[in-house]
Structure formats: C-alpha cells, structure tokens
Amino acid sequence: MGGFDFGIDRLVIGLFTGLTYGLLAVGLVLVYRSSRFVNFAHGSVGAFGASVLALFVVDWGLPYWVAFAVAIVVAAVLSGAIEVVVVRRLEGRPSLVGMIATLGLSQLILVMSLLINSDGVSGFTFPEPTLLPTFEIQELPIGTPYVAMLVLAPVLLAGLGWFLRHHRMGMAIRAAADDPDTARLEGIPARWMATLAWAIAGGIAAFSAILVTPTTAGAGMEGLGPDLLLKGLAGAVIARMSSIPIALGASLGIGVVEQILLSNPDTRDLVTVVIALIIVVALLRQPQLGRAGQDKGRWRRVVLPPLPAQYRQVRAIVWLPRVLVALGIAGAVGVAYVVSNDTASVLSLVCGYTLVGLSVGLLTGVSGQLSLGQFAYAGIAAAASVHVAESTDNFLFGLLCGVITAAVASALVGIPAMRLKGLALAVSTLAFALATSTWLLRQELFLGDGIAPAKPTWWDYPLEYAVDYYLFALLVLCIGLWVTNNLRHGGFGRQLQALRDNEDAARAFTVPNRMRMLQLYSVSGALAGLGGIVIGHGQSQLTVNSFPASASIEVVAVTVVGGLTVTLGPLIGALIMVGMPAMYGLGMGGEAALAVGWLLVVIFLPDGLGGILVSGRERLYDALARRHGIDPMLARHGVTEGADTSSPLHQAPHLEGLFDRAPAPESGGARPILTVAGLSRRFGGVVAVDHVDFQVAAGEILGVIGPNGAGKTTCFEMVAGFTRPDTGTVVFDGTDVTRATPEQRAQHGLVRSFQDAALFPTLTVRETLMVAQERALPTRLWESALGVPTSERAKAAAADEILERMRLTRHASHAVGELSTGTRRVVELGCLLTLEPRVLLLDEPSAGIAQSESEALGDLLLAIRRELGTTMVVIEHDLPLLSRLSDRMLAMNLGRVIATGTPDEVRNDPAVVRSYLGADQAAIQRSGLHLAATNG
Known part of the structure; x- marks a missing residue:
C-alpha cells in the first residue's frame, strides 16, 4: 500500500522494537519524576550493563542467565550511585545543570563500557539468551532475544506496576516524587526514594540494552547513543514524563511507525525526522514541560559585573585587560609562524569549536537555555557557504550567506522553541540535531556524499596552507569574541539575564520576551554557523561526518569546562577538550580522564576553569586598588564613610519632578481610568474568578481584600495581561486592552508588582x-x-x-x-516609577517586611500618589495599612466581589466578616465585626 509494507511480520518486529523503546521511556519517566530533569546517561547505563554481561559470558564463561541478573544489578547500583554522588550534590541548582552533568556521565560511562569489554558490544558477537525456543512468522525468524523480550518484558512491566501501586516502597517512591517536602513530613526518606527510583531505572536500561544489542546487526556501542535515547524520549514525552502505561503504549506505536517507514526505500531515511516531529508536536501540546519555574532563584551570575567606579580611576586596572588582550592576539598570530601545518589544522578546529561554544555560552550561560543542536546549525552554514562560494566565486559572499542561513534556521527552530524551555528545549534541539545529521545534511542541496570546500583568498593569495588558513580562522574568532562580549555585557545580555531570572517581572518592565528570544536564537545560530564555516572550509572533503549530532553534546562540554562566566570560556574548553586529543591522541584512558574532568568541573566548579581566572583577576584588581588607597570591600559595595545605613524605606524619597507629565487629581474624573467588566477564569473545574466588575478613578487608591484563595491575584494576573480571561474585558484609559500583552500594557502605563518582589536576583x-x-x-x-x-x-x-x-x-x-x-x-517601586505608570497594580506590597517598615511603606505609597498622581489598586492582607491608604475598598471571596465601599463599610460588611471568620456567630461576636483587629 503506497510502497509501505503492512505485513504481520513487519508489525511484529515493530512491536518488539517498540517494546525496547518503551523500556527506555519507562526508565526516563522514573528518573524525571524523582529529579525533574532528563537523564541523558540513561542509555549509557544500559550499555554498561550490556558490557558487563558480555564480559561475564564471553570472557569469564558464566552462564547467561546468571550474568543477566548480575549485569542488571550492576547497572542498578551504578545508576543509584549517580544519584547519590552527582545528582544530590547538584540539589538547589538549575535543572539544566543536572542535564549537563548527565551528558558528561554519558561520555564517561560509554568509555568505561569499552574499557571493560571493547569486543563484546557488537551485535554480531554479543551473547544471546539461552534455553529459549525460536520460531518463524511468515518466514521471518524470531530469535531468542525477541523471545526473551516477549516473555520477560511484560513480566518486568507488570511487576513494576504492582510494585509502584501496592508495595510500601513503591508508594513511597511515588509520594516522594510528587511532593518531597510533604513526604518528609510523613516520615518518608525522600532522597533515598529518589535513589531507589534511579536504581530501578538503571536496571531497566540494562535489561533493554542486553536484549536489544544482539538484534542491532553489528551497530555496537553507537547503537546505544543519542539516536536510541531519542526514541525512548519520544514515548516519555508523549506520556508527559509521568505516565508509565502511556509511555509504553506510545513507544509501541513509535516502533511500528519506524518499521513501516523503513519498509519503503523512499522514507527509510526519514525515521529520525518523523520522530523529531512527533516529539516537538507532543511538547507543544503540553507546554508545562517547557516551564522551568522550579529553577526560579537558583541561577548564578554568569556575566562579570562592571568594575566599581573607584577602580575605574586606577590606570593600571583600566589598561591591564587591554594590554593582555593585545598580547594574547599577538601571541596567537605569532604561533602561525612556529607550528606545523598539522598543528595549525588543529588550532583552526579549536577556533571553529570555540565559535560554536560562544553560541552555547549565550544560550546556556546568559539565558539559561540548554540547546543540543548547535552543531546542526554549524553544518547547515558550512554547506551553504561552500555552495554559494563555489557558484559565485566569492568566498566572502558565501560566508555571509552561510551565517544568514544558520541564523534563519535557528530562528525557525526557535519559533516553536520559544514555548519550549528547560527540558523541552534540550529534547527538541537534540531531535533537530539528529534529524539534521541523519537526513537533512545528506541531501544533495547540502553535503550529499561529500563536497570539496574552497579556501578563502586574501588579496589574490589563496590560503591553501593550514598555517595561512589558521590566521583566517583566528581573525573570524576574534570578531566572534568581540561581538559576543559586547552582547553579554550590553543591554541585550542584561535583558536575557532578566528573562532567565524572572520572566514575568521582565515582561512587566516591558522587556519584549518573544522578540528577545527570537533574536537570541538568531544570534546564537549565526555564531554557530560562523564556527561551522571555519571548520568546513578548513577541510579537504566535507561530509556529514564532519558535523555529527554527538558534536552538539561535545561543544556543551567545551563551554562548561571553559566556564560560562567569561567570554573566553569556550576557548579555554576547546583547547583542552578538542585541541589536546587532536594533537596528542589520548586514547581510551585520556578520553575517560577528560570525561571525569568535565563531570568534576560541573559539580565543583560552577564557573568552570574560567572562573579560576576570574578569581585571580579580582584578587589582582583588589591589590592594585589597595596600592592606590582604595578599600576593595567598600568600593565593591558602593559604601562611603558616614553613609546612612538605615533602610531606604525610612529615608524620605525625592519624587517631585520625576515625571514630565502633570500629576492627576487624587480622585475623581469624568471617566474611570481602569474598568474591569465580567472578568472570569476557570482552571479545569475550579472557578478562580467569577464575573468580577470594578472601576478605578484617576488618582484613586482602591484596596482589595479577601481570604487566601479568593481570586485576588488571579484577577490581577488578568488585569495585567499575564493570564488570559475566559470572559470579560479590561479597559484602560478608554482602550480595550483585554488581548494586549503585559509588555504592551506596561508601555501604556498599566504596571503591576509581584508578591515576592524577587526581581532579578543575579x-x-x-x-x-x-x-x-x-x-x-x-x-x-x-x-x-x-x-x-x-x-x-x-x-x-x-x-x-x-x-x-x-x-x-x-x-x-x-x-x-x-x-x-x-x-x-x-x-521594585523604583523600577515601577521608571515606567511612568498611570495605574499601579500592587500585589501585597507589605509581604515579608517588618511592621515599622510597613508604616514607612505606607508613607512612601501616599507620597507617590501625592507627588505623581499615580492611581493604585492594592491587594493587601495588612488591613490597618490598607485602610490608611485606600479611598475605597473591594472585598472578594471564592472568585466573586462580595462588597465595595469605604474601608469602614467593607470591613464591617457581614459577608466580609463571614468570609474571614466563617459563619460561627460566637467568633463573629468575639471579633466585634472589626476585621482590622484580625490583621487580615
């Protein structure tokens, strides 16, 4: 049918392979539920178990089934040890750090697997299960590995399901995964339950790898790499990283789809592309997987802060970095005249990797996003540059077209990826990298079977020799470093950090998050493309193997080892991770050492090796400052002798003349400045806000009260544009802004604050x-x-x-x-006033501050209204403070407005009293109907 084979034999093989993917998906789900990130070492743990079995059976002569059990236990212990030794040490850091650590673990474990048994991981030589029958389906032989999977996999899954649902330990694992804090209060050791979940996942990975390896027709360890992991991830993502039965069912379907595509010669190369599309569609249908809310407040500063003002008066401090940069460039140029062509080729490769690493530094370091597809953009740019340069005989034009092509490709991927952050972005970009290397670059339009790239020409002098080409690569690298440094330390980088730290607050301050993220993807793609062009034109024959998907993972290692804190971090990492192996041929032992070093850097040096240089720089600057009579501690914190160290809330601000516009009247006006009509919002079956109506006059302060869960903050979210209402309208100064974004509302003067006032911690x-x-x-x-x-x-x-x-x-x-x-x-108030607000939406401004500061806060808010005429809507639980501030008050309960009027009228309204104290008449009498006495 249409060239596809739907025969029973093809479907059976699809179910068998889908069962393998399902087992991988189950392990990924278990780990994600306990740690909230993808374990990229999951497949490698399985490969290690397979190597152990091959060692026991082939080299040591143990019975197959004894070795099978021992190998599974070994893999389980290894996976549990990873959780204890690595994952626990990363607790409290962003989830992408955990994913980066498992990338390093994956490389280390694969090397360990090869060291244990380099000859026993090939599908041709790998031992098969014994004591099992074989049979045929329509002349298709079903060997013992398939029979073992058919018999044992259902038993394993049924046992796992029973264990998680009915056994005391299984229920504890689920409880700890759902809510670790509550589980600890119930006496459940949540950390050890996470370890047990990791161990079970490791055992399942080994079970799958051991049974699938004999069917891989000699693919060896490469068959257990990113491609297999991607197929397991597809089922896990469809299951929302939570449901084991759905993950298994989806994986069975993926296995069948794969076999059907393989049956048609025209579609056999599209398997990875189709799976990548399945993953992206699944992620877009469940964007909550792309949210990184659990990372809020966990980020470190990764851009060097500006020098203190006093340091900039010291000439040695100002000129030292400039001199060092000049010496570094001169030294790098001088190297070209003392090294061989072979060494120059390696240095050119280092330049290319550094440029791709700069793109990772912008994405991962500055914006907090993990992309595993940067080398795909490098390959696309290299192909475009080579073809255009050859057809136009203009190398510079080819380079420009390659960079633009990579930027456009990255932006196109970024359009759906703007909703896919954290886990989702890492998974979707890994899928794109695999689809690019297995299909896209193999097209004749790109690299096909290979192309011979042209070398650049300087003033009619072709750079044919590697030492000459290295100088060109060095020039491109210097340009890339300069642009990246400007982006990191300018307004663009500052906005990316703000969006990373607290996206909602940044949007409230009019930072255009969608435009900035699209620009980020474009710029990072252009940098990666520049690196790909340097790599591509430096080779005599350019093929798909020049840009493998694994290189996208390797360049993450380059960037992390070098350090995300400094712009030169990727260069440091590339010299160590790329230059050393290429020049000295480290072998298995050296690769293992590099993988260990990567892991140790992630765990113990959050700022990478570049962070050590930064610490040395800071100490040197402090020493130079002391020589000029400057106290580094005071200078770095902007403190001068005799300065007032009291809280800013107790110091009278100077607000007069802050705005150019004339202050609005304190209250009144012909038309309300803010009108909310019929606003409603449901979350599933829960009614959060139910047909709320209110108006605010220009210059008025409207107080909003209500018990927890009354719908106050959700109402604010809709008025400010962060939550889309189901029904109702928001009219600001005569304009319907119901569909406007938070940035657009803030641009026009409708500005909100947040309960925690977290702002941007770094x-x-x-x-x-x-x-x-x-x-x-x-x-x-x-x-x-x-x-x-x-x-x-x-x-x-x-x-x-x-x-x-x-x-x-x-x-x-x-x-x-x-x-x-x-x-x-x-x-926060200073930031809000910078926006020249006409209406301020303040959400519990006194939360978390002392009573004396609360009184001072009230004075400050009244001064803002008096001096600037700013209208305010204030949610507050401190009723004495709110009564002092408000011209009118509005009370909410269960999503509805239950009272409006003066502060005294609302506080003593019977419906309001009941909403706070319930219907108990004795309690109401004891309250004296004065809610101010309850302080909210």
Missing part, C-alpha cells in the same frame, strides 16, 4: 533599574553587538537618578538577591 540594583529603562530607551540588537555606548550611558544616568531619588545609591552594586525584602520593595 543582577545588581543599578542593572535592575536599567532593565526598567527599556520602555523609554529600548535596546537595539545591532547597538549591543557593536558595543555602541550611547543608549547604555543614558540608561545608566537615568538609573543613577532613580537610585538617588529612592535613597538606594549605597545599594547600587549589590545583587538584588542579597537585599532584604524591604529594600527589594523600594527597588
């Missing part, structure tokens, strides 16, 4: 205020890339004015995450 106070300047002085990508300082200077000057007005100058160089809650509230 940014300094000055940088945070500069993020809020985006409304008036938006960052342009080309200005950041070229390092044009005009806009940055204007933002810094405006931020310094706000610092002075809000009495925050001494905190300017402090990271926001280091501040007290009260000081963060003042910083």
Whole structure:
C-alpha cells in the first residue's frame, strides 16, 4: 500500500522494537519524576550493563542467565550511585545543570563500557539468551532475544506496576516524587526514594540494552547513543514524563511507525525526522514541560559585573585587560609562524569549536537555555557557504550567506522553541540535531556524499596552507569574541539575564520576551554557523561526518569546562577538550580522564576553569586598588564613610519632578481610568474568578481584600495581561486592552508588582533599574553587538537618578538577591516609577517586611500618589495599612466581589466578616465585626 509494507511480520518486529523503546521511556519517566530533569546517561547505563554481561559470558564463561541478573544489578547500583554522588550534590541548582552533568556521565560511562569489554558490544558477537525456543512468522525468524523480550518484558512491566501501586516502597517512591517536602513530613526518606527510583531505572536500561544489542546487526556501542535515547524520549514525552502505561503504549506505536517507514526505500531515511516531529508536536501540546519555574532563584551570575567606579580611576586596572588582550592576539598570530601545518589544522578546529561554544555560552550561560543542536546549525552554514562560494566565486559572499542561513534556521527552530524551555528545549534541539545529521545534511542541496570546500583568498593569495588558513580562522574568532562580549555585557545580555531570572517581572518592565528570544536564537545560530564555516572550509572533503549530532553534546562540554562566566570560556574548553586529543591522541584512558574532568568541573566548579581566572583577576584588581588607597570591600559595595545605613524605606524619597507629565487629581474624573467588566477564569473545574466588575478613578487608591484563595491575584494576573480571561474585558484609559500583552500594557502605563518582589536576583540594583529603562530607551540588537555606548550611558544616568531619588545609591552594586525584602520593595517601586505608570497594580506590597517598615511603606505609597498622581489598586492582607491608604475598598471571596465601599463599610460588611471568620456567630461576636483587629 503506497510502497509501505503492512505485513504481520513487519508489525511484529515493530512491536518488539517498540517494546525496547518503551523500556527506555519507562526508565526516563522514573528518573524525571524523582529529579525533574532528563537523564541523558540513561542509555549509557544500559550499555554498561550490556558490557558487563558480555564480559561475564564471553570472557569469564558464566552462564547467561546468571550474568543477566548480575549485569542488571550492576547497572542498578551504578545508576543509584549517580544519584547519590552527582545528582544530590547538584540539589538547589538549575535543572539544566543536572542535564549537563548527565551528558558528561554519558561520555564517561560509554568509555568505561569499552574499557571493560571493547569486543563484546557488537551485535554480531554479543551473547544471546539461552534455553529459549525460536520460531518463524511468515518466514521471518524470531530469535531468542525477541523471545526473551516477549516473555520477560511484560513480566518486568507488570511487576513494576504492582510494585509502584501496592508495595510500601513503591508508594513511597511515588509520594516522594510528587511532593518531597510533604513526604518528609510523613516520615518518608525522600532522597533515598529518589535513589531507589534511579536504581530501578538503571536496571531497566540494562535489561533493554542486553536484549536489544544482539538484534542491532553489528551497530555496537553507537547503537546505544543519542539516536536510541531519542526514541525512548519520544514515548516519555508523549506520556508527559509521568505516565508509565502511556509511555509504553506510545513507544509501541513509535516502533511500528519506524518499521513501516523503513519498509519503503523512499522514507527509510526519514525515521529520525518523523520522530523529531512527533516529539516537538507532543511538547507543544503540553507546554508545562517547557516551564522551568522550579529553577526560579537558583541561577548564578554568569556575566562579570562592571568594575566599581573607584577602580575605574586606577590606570593600571583600566589598561591591564587591554594590554593582555593585545598580547594574547599577538601571541596567537605569532604561533602561525612556529607550528606545523598539522598543528595549525588543529588550532583552526579549536577556533571553529570555540565559535560554536560562544553560541552555547549565550544560550546556556546568559539565558539559561540548554540547546543540543548547535552543531546542526554549524553544518547547515558550512554547506551553504561552500555552495554559494563555489557558484559565485566569492568566498566572502558565501560566508555571509552561510551565517544568514544558520541564523534563519535557528530562528525557525526557535519559533516553536520559544514555548519550549528547560527540558523541552534540550529534547527538541537534540531531535533537530539528529534529524539534521541523519537526513537533512545528506541531501544533495547540502553535503550529499561529500563536497570539496574552497579556501578563502586574501588579496589574490589563496590560503591553501593550514598555517595561512589558521590566521583566517583566528581573525573570524576574534570578531566572534568581540561581538559576543559586547552582547553579554550590553543591554541585550542584561535583558536575557532578566528573562532567565524572572520572566514575568521582565515582561512587566516591558522587556519584549518573544522578540528577545527570537533574536537570541538568531544570534546564537549565526555564531554557530560562523564556527561551522571555519571548520568546513578548513577541510579537504566535507561530509556529514564532519558535523555529527554527538558534536552538539561535545561543544556543551567545551563551554562548561571553559566556564560560562567569561567570554573566553569556550576557548579555554576547546583547547583542552578538542585541541589536546587532536594533537596528542589520548586514547581510551585520556578520553575517560577528560570525561571525569568535565563531570568534576560541573559539580565543583560552577564557573568552570574560567572562573579560576576570574578569581585571580579580582584578587589582582583588589591589590592594585589597595596600592592606590582604595578599600576593595567598600568600593565593591558602593559604601562611603558616614553613609546612612538605615533602610531606604525610612529615608524620605525625592519624587517631585520625576515625571514630565502633570500629576492627576487624587480622585475623581469624568471617566474611570481602569474598568474591569465580567472578568472570569476557570482552571479545569475550579472557578478562580467569577464575573468580577470594578472601576478605578484617576488618582484613586482602591484596596482589595479577601481570604487566601479568593481570586485576588488571579484577577490581577488578568488585569495585567499575564493570564488570559475566559470572559470579560479590561479597559484602560478608554482602550480595550483585554488581548494586549503585559509588555504592551506596561508601555501604556498599566504596571503591576509581584508578591515576592524577587526581581532579578543575579543582577545588581543599578542593572535592575536599567532593565526598567527599556520602555523609554529600548535596546537595539545591532547597538549591543557593536558595543555602541550611547543608549547604555543614558540608561545608566537615568538609573543613577532613580537610585538617588529612592535613597538606594549605597545599594547600587549589590545583587538584588542579597537585599532584604524591604529594600527589594523600594527597588521594585523604583523600577515601577521608571515606567511612568498611570495605574499601579500592587500585589501585597507589605509581604515579608517588618511592621515599622510597613508604616514607612505606607508613607512612601501616599507620597507617590501625592507627588505623581499615580492611581493604585492594592491587594493587601495588612488591613490597618490598607485602610490608611485606600479611598475605597473591594472585598472578594471564592472568585466573586462580595462588597465595595469605604474601608469602614467593607470591613464591617457581614459577608466580609463571614468570609474571614466563617459563619460561627460566637467568633463573629468575639471579633466585634472589626476585621482590622484580625490583621487580615
């Protein structure tokens, strides 16, 4: 039918292979539920178990089934040890760090597997199960590995299902995975339950690898690499990384689809492409997998903060980095005249890997996204550059077309990927990398069976020799480093950090998240493409093997080992991870050492080897500062002798003249500035907000009260644009903004705050205020890339004015995450005022601050209304504070408005009293109907 084979034999083989993928998917689900990230070493653990079995049976002569049981136990112990030794040490760090660590573990375990038994992992020589019958289906022989899978896999899955549902330990694993904190309160050792889940997953991986290896027709260890992992991930993703039965069923379907595609010569190369599409579609239908909310507050600063103002007065500190850069470039150029062509070829390769690593540094380091597809863009750019240069006889034009092609490809992948962050982005880009290497680059339009790339020409001098080409690669690398450094330390990089730390707060400050992320994917793709062009044109024959999917994982190692903190990190990593093996041929032992080093860096050196250089630089700068009579501690924290160290809330701000516009009247006006009509929102069967109506006059302060769960914050989310209402409208200053984004509302003056006032923990106070300047002085990508300082200077000057007005100058160089809650509230208000708000939506502004600061906060808010005429809608549980602030109050319960009026009227409304104290008459009488006494 249509060239496809739907015979029973083909379907049976599909079910068998799908069962293998299903076992992998089950293990991935178990690990994800316990650790909330994908274990990229899952397939490698299975390969290690398979190597152990081959060693026991082939070399030691043990009975097959004894070795089978022992190998599974060994793999289970190895997987459990990974959780104890590695994963636990990463607790509290972003989930992508765990995924990066398992990438390193995967390489290490594969090397260990080959060291244990390099000859026993081939499908031709791998031992098969014994004591089992064989049979045929329509002349298709069904060997003992398939029979073992047919018999044992259902038993394993049934046993696992019973264990998780009915055994005390299995139920404890599920409880610890769903809610570790609650499980601990119930006496369940959540950490050890996670270890047990990892061990079970490792045993299942070995079970699958042992039975599938004899059927791989000599594929060997490569058959257990990223391609097999991707097929397991497909079923796991369809199951939302949570349901074992769905993961198994989806995997069976994937196995059948694979066999049907393989039966048609026209589609056999499209297997990986189809699976990649399945994964992306599945992720887009469940975007919650792409959310990285659990990482909020876990990020480290990965961009060096600006030098303290006093340090910039020391000439030695100002000139030292410039001199070092000049010496470094001169030394790199000089190398070309003392090395051989072979060494120069390796150095050119190092330059290419560094450029691709720079793209990883922007994505993973600055924006907190893990992409495993950067070498796919490198291959696409190399192919485009070679073809265009050959057809036009213009190398420079070919290079430009290659870079643009990679940028466009990355942007196209980025369109759906903007919804796929964290886990989802890593999985989808891995799928793209595999689809590119197995199908796209094999097309004649790209690399086909191989092409001979042209060499660049300088003033009619062809760079045929490797030492000459190295100078070209070095020039391109210098350009890439310069542009990347500008992007990291300019407004573009600052916005990426803000979006990484707290996307909602950044959007509330008018940072255009979709545009910035699309620009990020384009720029990172262009950098990766530049690296691919350097690699591609440096080779005599360019083939698909020049850009394997595994290289996308290797370049992550290059970047992490070198360090995400410094722009030069990928260069350091490339010299060690690429240059050393290429020049010295390290062998298995050396590769194992590199994999161990990668893992140790991830665990113990979060800033990589570059972080060590940064620490040395800081100590040197401090020493130079002391020689000029500067106290480093005071200079780095912007503290001067005699400075007022009291809370900014207790220091009167200077707000007069902050806005150019005339203040609005304190209350009243012909038309309300904000009208909410019929606003409703359901989450499943839960009604969070139910037909809420209210109006706010210009210059008015409207207080909103209600017990927890009343729907107040959800209502704010809809008014501010972060949640789409099911019904109702939001009209701001006569304009319907119901469908407007939070950025668009903030641009027009409808601005909100957040309960936690977390802001951007890794940014300094000055940088945070500069993020809020985006409304008036938006960052342009080309200005950041070229390092044009005009806009940055204007933002810094405006931020310094706000610092002075809000009495925050001494905190300017402090990271926001280091501040007290009260000081963060003042910083947040400073940011909000920078946006020149006409209506402020304040969500529990007094939460987490002391009572004395609460009173000072009230004075500050009244001063903002008095001096600037800003309208406010305030959610607050501190009723005395809210009563003091509000002209009117509104009470909500169970998603509905139950009372409106003056503060006294609302506080004493019987419906409001009941919503706080219930229907118990004695309690109501004891309250005296004065809710202020309850303090909310």
